[in-house]
Amino acid sequence: MSTKKPLSIPLSLSIERFYCKEVLKGILHSIVFHRTVSATVPQENVISSLDIVSVKLSDPMIDQHIEEKVVEILSQVDLSATKQMQVAVHFYEKKHKKSWFSTVTSKEDDSRWEEWIITIHLSRATTEKEQIMAKANLIQSLQTLLMTISLESGVKRDHIPPILNSEPFPFDITLHNGNESSWGRLLTNFIPNSN
Numbered sequence: 046m047s048t049k050k051p052l053s054i055p056l057s058l059s060i061e062r063f064y065c066k067e068v069l070k071g072i073l074h075s076i077v078f079h080r081t082v083s084a085t086v087p088q089e090n091v092i093s094s095l096d097i098v099s100v101k102l103s104d105p106m107i108d109q110h111i112e113e114k115v116v117e118i119l120s121q122v123d124l125s126a127t128k129q130m131q132v133a134v135h136f137y138e139k140k141h142k143k144s145w146f147s148t149v150t151s152k153e154d155d156s157r158w159e160e161w162i163i164t165i166h167l168s169r170a171t172t173e174k175e176q177i178m179a180k181a182n183l184i185q186s187l188q189t190l191l192m193t194i195s196l197e198s199g200v201k202r203d204h205i206p207p208i209l210n211s212e213p214f215p216f217d218i219t220l221h222n223g224n225e226s227s228w229g230r231l232l233t234n235f236i237p238n239s240n
Contacts, residue, residue: 051135051157052204054197058190059166061179062124066115067092068187069132069165073111073218074101075191076134076161079198080214095184099191114218121220127167133221134161136214138206158204161194162221 060068071092078087078100090101101108122130137157170176206214 049156049158051137052159052201054159054161054201055164056161056190056193057164057166058186059168059182061170061176061183062167063170064094064180064183065124065165065167066119067094068183069118069163070111070115071097071099071187072163072190072194073115073132073134075099075194076198077107077111077216078102079194080136080159080216092187095180095187097184097187097191111218118218118220124167129167130165131221132163132165133219134163134216135219136160136216139215156206158206159201 056072058068058072071090074090081102086103087100088103090099091097092099118130118132135157136159139156168179170179
């Protein structure tokens with residue numbers, strides 16, 4: 046893995062828990078669409094529960110990948126108890142490095158060049174009035190966030206690696222936990238507290 050730190054673009058949104066899956070998919074589709082530089086056909090992405098239309102790639106494999114990742118992330122998070130979560134989208138390029146002693150074998154290096162960190166503040170509306178207000182606020186803030194994604198991806202381009210083929214850049218979507226690795230959290234849980 047490359048030691049160069051990727052450009053980090055933070056985003057933040059408050060979401061009523063009921064809309065979490067659909068909104069997260071919409072945000073991820075928008076980010077991936079705006080970071081694809083190949084000739085592709087855009088497709089409408091309708092967030093039906095909020096009557097918002099955004100853009101996504103017309104690519105069934107990317108559709109399936111985003112769907113699977115959202116399901117995986119939401120299965121790791123207890124939406125009834127969690128108040129905040131962070132989801133990261135990492136873009137990287139695969140570099141082939143030849144080993145020093147052999148020209149036959151080569152090693153692939155995933156070099157991250159950009160990450161989008163989406164902080165999601167989860168809320169729960171308990172009354173009908175709160176639900177109406179939460180939906181209205183979410184519609185407004187989601188539209189602003191989608192515009193921010195479009196603007197950020199248009200302005201910040203100097204760090205994007207050269208395009209070598211018509212394939213989209215590889216990307217991954219993960220539940221982000223800051224600087225602490227999952228191994229670090231696991232080990233911390235097994236170390237007795239000295240207090």
